[in-house]
Structure formats: C-alpha cells, structure tokens
Amino acid sequence: MHVEDITRSVRAHHKWFSESLPLIASENITSPAVRQLLASDFGHRYAEGKVGHRYYQGVKYIDEVEQYAIDLALKLFRAEHVNVQPISGVNANIAAFFALSSQNDVLMALDTSHGGHLSHGTKSGPGIRHLRIVKHPFDYEEMNIDTDAMVSTIYEKKPKIVLFGASLFLFPHPVKEAYDAARDVGATIVYDAAHVLGLIAGEQFQDPLNEGVDVMTGSTHKTFPGPQHGIIFTTRALADAIDDAVFPGTVSNHHLHHVAGLAVTLVEMLEFGKAYAQQTIKNAKTLGAALHDHGFNVLCPEKEFTESHQIVLDVGRASAMAVALEKANIIANKNLLPWDDHNAPENPSGIRFGTQELTRLGMKESEMRVVAGLVARVLNGKAPEKVKKDVVEFKNNYQEVEYCFSHELGAYQFPAW
Ligand SMILES: *Cc1c(COP(=O)(O)O)cnc(C)c1O
Numbered sequence: 346m347h348v349e350d351i352t353r354s355v356r357a358h359h360k361w362f363s364e365s366l367p368l369i370a371s372e373n374i375t376s377p378a379v380r381q382l383l384a385s386d387f388g389h390r391y392a393e394g395k396v397g398h399r400y401y402q403g404v405k406y407i408d409e410v411e412q413y414a415i416d417l418a419l420k421l422f423r424a425e426h427v428n429v430q431p432i433s434g435v436n437a438n439i440a441a442f443f444a445l446s447s448q449n450d451v452l453m454a455l456d457t458s459h460g461g462h463l464s465h466g467t468k469s470g471p472g473i474r475h476l477r478i479v480k481h482p483f484d485y486e487e488m489n490i491d492t493d494a495m496v497s498t499i500y501e502k503k504p505k506i507v508l509f510g511a512s513l514f515l516f517p518h519p520v521k522e523a524y525d526a527a528r529d530v531g532a533t534i535v536y537d538a539a540h541v542l543g544l545i546a547g548e549q550f551q552d553p554l555n556e557g558v559d560v561m562t563g564s565t566h567k568t569f570p571g572p573q574h575g576i577i578f579t580t581r582a583l584a585d586a587i588d589d590a591v592f593p594g595t596v597s598n599h600h601l602h603h604v605a606g607l608a609v610t611l612v613e614m615l616e617f618g619k620a621y622a623q624q625t626i627k628n629a630k631t632l633g634a635a636l637h638d639h640g641f642n643v644l645c646p647e648k649e650f651t652e653s654h655q656i657v658l659d660v661g662r663a664s665a666m667a668v669a670l671e672k673a674n675i676i677a678n679k680n681l682l683p684w685d686d687h688n689a690p691e692n693p694s695g696i697r698f699g700t701q702e703l704t705r706l707g708m709k710e711s712e713m714r715v716v717a718g719l720v721a722r723v724l725n726g727k728a729p730e731k732v733k734k735d736v737v738e739f740k741n742n743y744q745e746v747e748y749c750f751s752h753e754l755g756a757y758q759f760p761a762w
Contacts, residue, residue, distance in 0.1 A: 370699025431575030510537030543568030547622025
C-alpha cells in the first residue's frame with residue numbers, strides 16, 4: 346500500500362462527485378474559504394475548556410475564532426446561549442440528554458420508521474442514559490406528529506423530555522401545541538434541528554427557539570452548509586447544565602479547524618442564508634411536482650410535497666432503485682416509510698431526495714425539472730449507463746459553490762484536487 350493509492354482513491358471520488366447529482370438530504374458542500382480553514386493548523390491543536398478559561402497554552406487566536414463563532418451564532422439564530430463545541434449532531438443530542446434527564450426518565454421521540462433518528466432511540470444516547478422511550482403518535486396522511494394525540498400522550502406518560510425534529514422531515518413539528526402540556530408535566534422541550542438548521546437560519550422554517558423550546562441541537566453540515574460539526578442552543582437558565590454536559594461531559598477537544606469553518610459559514614449565512622433557504626425549499630417543491638407529473642408517488646401532493654429541503658417517493662423496491670440511480674451518477678438513499686416492515690430496514694420502499702446541495706451549486710427551478718427528467722428515466726427502467734452520460738454533461742455547468750464570498754477571496758482558493 347502506497348500513499349498514492351490512497352490519494353488516487355480520493356481523487357477518483359472527487360471526479361465522480363463533480364460528475365454526479367448529490368441528492369442525499371443530510372449532506373452539503375462547504376465554500377472554498379471553509380475548505381482552506383479545514384486544512385489549517387487549528388486541526389492539530391487542543392483547547393479544552395471555554396474561551397478565556399483553557400487548560401492548554403497556545404490558544405490566543407483559537408480563542409478569538411471561537412468567540413467569533415459564538416457571537417455570530419447568537420446573532421444569526423437570535424439565541425440566548427450557544428455551545429459550539431459538540432463535534433456532531435449525535436454528540437449534541439447525547440449532551441442534551443445527559444444534561445436534562447436521569448436514569449429511567451421518559452423520553453418522548455419519533456420512531457425511526459416515522460422519521461426519527463437513530464440517536465433518538467435506545468441503540469444510541471437514550472440507551473446510554475437508560476431512558477424509557479415513548480413514541481410520538483404519527484399521522485401517516487399528514488406525514489407529521491398527530492397533535493391531539495401528542496398532547497394526551499404527554500399528560501398520560503409525563504415525559505422528562507419531549508423531543509422534536511427528525512431525519513425524514515417534510516413539515517414543521519407542533520412545538521407550540523406541546524408547550525402547555527410539557528410545562529404542566531414538568532418536561533423540557535428539545536428540538537433536534539440537524540436537518541433543518543440552515544432553513545431555520547434563513548427564517549424559512551419554524552423558529553423553535555421562539556416557539557418555546559428549551560434546547561435546540563443541530564448538525565452544521567446538512568441544510569446549514571458548514572463543516573461536519575454539532576451545535577447546541579439553549580436558554581440562559583440551562584446554559585451551565587448544557588455547557589457542563591458538553592465539556593467535560595461528552596467532548597474533550599472540539600475539532601478547532603471545524604470551529605473556524607463554522608464561523609465562516611455563519612458569516613455566509615448571515616449574508617446569504619435567507620436567499621439560500623428560500624431557493625432550497627422552492628427547489629424541493631419543484632422537484633416534487635415534476636416527479637409527480639412524471640407519474641411517481643411523491644408523498645403529500647395536497648400539501649405541495651414539502652415545506653423543507655426534502656421530498657419522499659414511495660417506489661416499492663427502493664434498494665434496487667437507489668443502486669440503479671447510483672449507476673447513473675444520481676446519489677440518493679433508500680428510506681424506511683411508516684407503512685414499511687420495521688423489522689426489515691434494509692428493504693424499505695421510500696427514496697428521499699434533498700435539494701440543499703444542488704441549490705448551493707446554483708441550481709434553480711428549471712434545473713430541478715431537468716433533474717426530475719433524469720431521475721424519471723432511471724426509475725422507469727432505462728439503462729442507467731445511458732442516463733449517466735446526460736448527467737455528466739448537465740453537471741459540468743454546476744461546479745461553483747454559490748451563496749458565499751469565495752469568488753472574491755482569491756487568496757483562499759482551495760488547492761485543487
Ligand atoms: C443527521 C442527524 C443527526 C446526526 O448528526 P451527525 O452530525 O451525523 O452526528 C441527528 N439527528 C437527526 C434528526 C439527524 O437527521
């Protein structure tokens with residue numbers, strides 16, 4: 346094994362993705378300025394503790410940058426307190442559960458078959474904390490939490506934490522509707538914004554911190570187009586509990602190069618976040634409508650398919666479809682739907698598409714109709730290799746990251762792979 350073998354694989358990956366349509370709803374790409382910072386010396390250093398109160402020397406510039414990230418995040422999300430140290434969304438969730446619950450407490454969360462994330466279940470953080478899970482009642486027609494049943498379940502089961510947010514996430518969750526019941530039973534409300542953080546930043550989805558949530562966790566690399574990292578927002582009242590649950594609770598060093606990249610992405614989102622989030626959602630609605638016009642079973646046509654970056658198709662044999670799409674350089678994932686067999690998650694019937702990355706590459710409504718046509722050919726059984734030729738040619742025109750300052754930042758050009 347030589348070093349060249351490894352870099353050859355990475356180069357091949359770069360070429361493949363530059364010629365592909367990335368439609369996985371949990372991914373995004375960073376601006377050239379952020380890529381440059383991810384390769385900086387910050388990635389070699391340690392800075393345990395808080396800004397101004399570190400356990401290591403050599404951190405004066407690291408402190409400056411982390412303080413920028415904190416100030417920018419508070420401004421962008423109009424929040425009382427933020428912690429930028431979780432290294433991923435799962436880390437942020439584990440820290441929140443650690444801060445807000447004790448062994449045997451009840452956590453009310455969405456089941457994975459209804460869109461809940463693995464980190465909301467007993468195989469992850471809730472299992473480490475020995476929490477008992479109560480499922481949110483789910484309305485298949487609306488593809489959302491059943492609000493009335495949710496309120497009665499809160500009174501009946503008296504959860505310690507009511508958790509909102511999901512991985513399959515088409516419509517805003519009923520946070521306001523849960524507020525009184527949660528207060529009556531003494532529950533904390535946590536909102537997992539991993540998927541929709543960029544839409545919230547752009548003020549185009551619900552505004553959880555303004556609707557009464559106590560804690561909002563997130564990933565910074567899905568609709569929020571930053572480096573892979575986590576973040577937690579909370580109220581002044583819970584600030585110390587959350588900070589302690591992050592460090593020393595669940596993080597030692599917090600990947601300082603990613604904090605620098607996060608700070609730059611926050612600047613980008615303060616400037617371009619609204620336009621970016623608006624276009625992302627418009628694109629998802631357009632892609633849904635176009636695929637529906639091609640005759641596919643896109644969920645929720647009567648609600649314009651979505652209010653987020655995602656759309657979901659019920660295609661039957663989704664595993665085979667996802668593989669065929671990949672052969673045509675269309676990258677997407679199969680997804681469990683509520684009516685699928687929960688015991689066979691490897692053989693679901695849904696395909697989930699997200700428009701956040703194509704939007705970041707400058708695509709708008711007319712491009713979404715082209716994408717729908719390419720997807721339709723594969724799903725209708727056309728030879729993927731033939732479709733791939735057209736995908737490669739189409740994608741050639743979309744190679745620049747938009748909604749960022751990179752074009753003016755010549756000195757920050759990322760060394761080309
Ligand atoms: C993706 C996701 C996470 C996990 O995020 P990572 O940053 O990959 O750890 C958490 N919650 C939800 C709802 C997600 O979709």
